[in-house]
Amino acid sequence: MNHLIHIELDRLxxxxxxxxxxxxxxxxxxxxxxxxxxxxDKRGLSLTLRPREASRNLETLGLQIDRLYGIRRLSADPRxxxxxxxxNKVSA
Amino acid sequence: xxxxxTGAQLVISTLKALGVETVFGYPGGAIMPIYDALAGSGLxxxxxxxxxxxxxxxxxxxxSTGGVGVCMATSGPGATNLITGIANAYMDxxxxxxxxxxxxxxxxxxxxxxxxxxxxxxxxxxxHSWLVRDAADIPAIIAEAFAIAVxxxxxxxLIDIPKDVAASKVEVSSVATFPTWTPPAADxxxxxxxxxxxxxxxxxxxxxxxxxxxxxxxxxxxDFVARTGIPVVSTLKGLGTLPTTHDLALGMLxxxxxxxxxTAVQETDLLIALGARFDDRATGKxxxxxxxxxxxxxxxxxxxINKLRHADVAVVGDLKAALKALNPKVSGIQxxxxxxxxxxxxxxFKYNAPGKGVYAxxxxxxxxxxxxxxFVAACDVGQHxxxxxxxxxxxxxxxxxxxxxxxxxxxxxxxxxxxxLARPDHHVVTISGDGSFMMNIQEMATLNxxxxxxxxxLLDNSSxxxxxxxxxxxxxxxxSEIDLSDNxxxxxxxxxxxxSAFRITHRHEVEGAxxxxxxxxxxxxxxxLIDPRENVWPLVPPGASNAEMMEERWDEPLDSY
Numbered sequence: 001m002n003h004l005i006h007i008e009l010d011r012l013x014x015x016x017x018x019x020x021x022x023x024x025x026x027x028x029x030x031x032x033x034x035x036x037x038x039x040x041d042k043r044g045l046s047l048t049l050r051p052r053e054a055s056r057n058l059e060t061l062g063l064q065i066d067r068l069y070g071i072r073r074l075s076a077d078p079r080x081x082x083x084x085x086x087x088n089k090v091s092a
Numbered sequence: 093x094x095x096x097x098t099g100a101q102l103v104i105s106t107l108k109a110l111g112v113e114t115v116f117g118y119p120g121g122a123i124m125p126i127y128d129a130l131a132g133s134g135l136x137x138x139x140x141x142x143x144x145x146x147x148x149x150x151x152x153x154x155x156s157t158g159g160v161g162v163c164m165a166t167s168g169p170g171a172t173n174l175i176t177g178i179a180n181a182y183m184d185x186x187x188x189x190x191x192x193x194x195x196x197x198x199x200x201x202x203x204x205x206x207x208x209x210x211x212x213x214x215x216x217x218x219x220h221s222w223l224v225r226d227a228a229d230i231p232a233i234i235a236e237a238f239a240i241a242v243x244x245x246x247x248x249x250l251i252d253i254p255k256d257v258a259a260s261k262v263e264v265s266s267v268a269t270f271p272t273w274t275p276p277a278a279d280x281x282x283x284x285x286x287x288x289x290x291x292x293x294x295x296x297x298x299x300x301x302x303x304x305x306x307x308x309x310x311x312x313x314x315d316f317v318a319r320t321g322i323p324v325v326s327t328l329k330g331l332g333t334l335p336t337t338h339d340l341a342l343g344m345l346x347x348x349x350x351x352x353x354x355t356a357v358q359e360t361d362l363l364i365a366l367g368a369r370f371d372d373r374a375t376g377k378x379x380x381x382x383x384x385x386x387x388x389x390x391x392x393x394x395x396x397i398n399k400l401r402h403a404d405v406a407v408v409g410d411l412k413a414a415l416k417a418l419n420p421k422v423s424g425i426q427x428x429x430x431x432x433x434x435x436x437x438x439x440x441f442k443y444n445a446p447g448k449g450v451y452a453x454x455x456x457x458x459x460x461x462x463x464x465x466x467f468v469a470a471c472d473v474g475q476h477x478x479x480x481x482x483x484x485x486x487x488x489x490x491x492x493x494x495x496x497x498x499x500x501x502x503x504x505x506x507x508x509x510x511x512x513l514a515r516p517d518h519h520v521v522t523i524s525g526d527g528s529f530m531m532n533i534q535e536m537a538t539l540n541x542x543x544x545x546x547x548x549x550l551l552d553n554s555s556x557x558x559x560x561x562x563x564x565x566x567x568x569x570x571x572s573e574i575d576l577s578d579n580x581x582x583x584x585x586x587x588x589x590x591x592s593a594f595r596i597t598h599r600h601e602v603e604g605a606x607x608x609x610x611x612x613x614x615x616x617x618x619x620x621l622i623d624p625r626e627n628v629w630p631l632v633p634p635g636a637s638n639a640e641m642m643e644e645r646w647d648e649p650l651d652s653y
Contacts, residue, residue: 013222013223014211014215014221014223018215021216022216057398059398060395063394064395066394069219069240
């Protein structure tokens with residue numbers, strides 16, 4: 001099942017690589033990626049993800065992304081699976 | 093103008109301002125401005141003989157003191173040589189600040205001499221990393237690096253500083269101060285839910301990891317055990333948090349765990365995980381682990397909750413405060429506790445191994461008892477590491493330094509260097525094997541240079557013992573590339589490095605040798621020849637449930653060891 005997630009991140013050295021590498025390493029294929037500008041110090045990244053095996057869950061991935069430094073917001077597309085981890089981040 | 097500091101001087105002055113006393117490192121081209129600023133600065137620098145040794149020594153320095161370890165290396169190969177140490181600190185959540193030189197900014201991306209993208213290479217194994225573009229940022233970046241290394245779940249960070257940035261002069265008014273970090277409090281409702289679940293349990297069990305000591309919650313854990321009487325199993329990294337001699341300490345769980353610990357985990361109806369992460373070496377076959385248990389999971393890292401095992405109650409936040417607040421009225425568990433204690437007694441380790449050769453488990457137990465409360469073991473990786481975990485007595489968690497998550501051979505000797513510098517009044521003993529020891533053998537030169545009175549017990553079975561054991565048991569005795577019988581004469585090698593060294597080959601020599609080793613003044617190596625056929629028992633075969641332990645049986649126990 002595909003997930004679509006949105007991340008807002010600070011413009012830090014290696015920040016895109018950190019996210020893309022983490023997602024791949026934690027067992028998800030990246031089927032689509034879109035980067036957009038959110039001003040001088042911030043960028044947006046939308047990723048379409050597919051777990052390589054059923055045991056990989058989006059909630060854990062969301063928490064692992066959130067553990068990176070410079071993540072401002074993290075949300076899941078309402079049409080996809082929304083996890084409580086990602087919801088919490090949005091409301092925080 | 094000439095009074096303006098360089099970036100390199102800011103590195104040194106900021107480290108000193110943050111209270112750093114000792115750094116481990118190795119100079120080279122791209123980091124020369126920083127070494128130029130280091131000379132005469134009053135900051136103590138330990139020159140290792142390989143950058144991996146710097147990272148491991150800094151790691152052990154941090155583990156021993158509860159502070160932050162600092163290491164430095166130059167660009168390219170200097171930086172890549174740190175990687176195993178950085179990965180090790182990442183896997184074991186050790187706060188480590190690594191500073192690397194980088195080629196000058198205009199050369200970056202041109203395949204310059206000794207250029208490597210160390211920031212890129214280390215992305216998966218650091219909490220965070222920086223490439224410094226402006227020397228004026230250095231105090232703020234270093235202060236932030238220390239903050240990130242210690243906050244939440246600790247870990248390594250990397251600061252890569254191009255040579256021209258380090259050499260450039262800057263006007264800086266701010267001085268970095270050591271950031272204080274207060275762990276967020278756990279939700280009181282989750283603590284209440286945990287208490288209720290504990291009260292309802294008939295066979296509760298504590299499963300403690302390295303996170304308890306890291307949360308500075310060791311005393312709270314001991315108090316909790318005292319007031320509830322709940323038995324305890326420990327991960328490799330959790331050993332000593334509850335003294336290993338405590339009657340409710342059932343020992344280590346998992347692949348080389350004790351029968352009592354693994355049986356308790358299989359039978360418990362409530363597993364209370366404290367700062368532990370359900371690692372595969374602890375759980376064995378995951379879906380057969382604690383099959384009858386509900387789980388309460390205490391952790392500072394929310395990403396560990398539900399990662400491998402569903403938590404019925406999660407308590408995320410400050411463990412120290414949470415344990416103080418956790419006050420369940422525990423009753424009716426006496427039968428369970430007695431059963432756990434009976435298992436512990438029945439399956440206790442025995443030391444009456446047949447033969448006259450040195451029995452390593454017995455030697456290690458005796459060593460830890462002789463060294464007492466001030467014993468610090470800096471372990472390498474392999475059979476001897478598991479024997480230390482099984483047989484040594486630890487009164488404190490910080491007395492057991494071991495490469496847990498990463499299992500990095502070569503950790504033991506540089507870790508001993510870092511630990512002995514951090515705890516000069518302790519009996520710091522590197523316990524190594526002949527395979528591991530050769531991986532960082534050059535650090536004996538560091539012992540000699542600084543006259544660090546580290547003691548080394550080298551258990552030599554002339555082979556890669558743990559690999560050999562697996563080939564024997566699981567690869568039909570197809571022994572592949574495990575023979576090290578052409579090892580050098582380790583006593584002569586140690587002497588050539590300026591250490592004292594001696595050798596034993598028989599069991600009757602053990603007690604005298606250990607006394608001599610612990611009483612020795614300078615760095616000293618005890619070379620112990622052991623039987624290459626000796627295995628680590630018990631053992632849970634790979635992929636099996638922890639209930640399926642293989643154990644050694646001696647047919648005719650000889651005289652007591």
